[in-house]
Amino acid sequence: MLRYTLMRLGIFVGCLLVVWGAVYAGIFPRGLGSSNGLWILLLALVVSAPISWVALRRERDRASLHIVGRVDRMKANLEASRTQEDIADDAARAQSQVS
Known part of the structure; x- marks a missing residue:
């Protein structure tokens, strides 16, 4: 179970780095105002979920x-x-009935 969790975390971190680079390179749009960090986290989560679903099926x-x-x-x-x-x-019930 720990192995699966660590593998899933690794995929998420990898996606986070890729999304972060893509946002700052202008490939993906930036978030609204000061929400850029949250936008990157959510986008990385959305990208990593199907990758984990397919890649970690056996685990x-x-x-x-x-x-x-x-x-x-x-x-x-x-x-x-x-x-x-x-x-x-x-x-106990049998004993109490005998007494």
């Missing part, structure tokens, strides 16, 4: 499988805990 699938595995383990642990609680509750 995203790998991270997704890792997350699904962790969620399944947590569900199994919760179910085991719930079962143990049910057994303990049934034993």
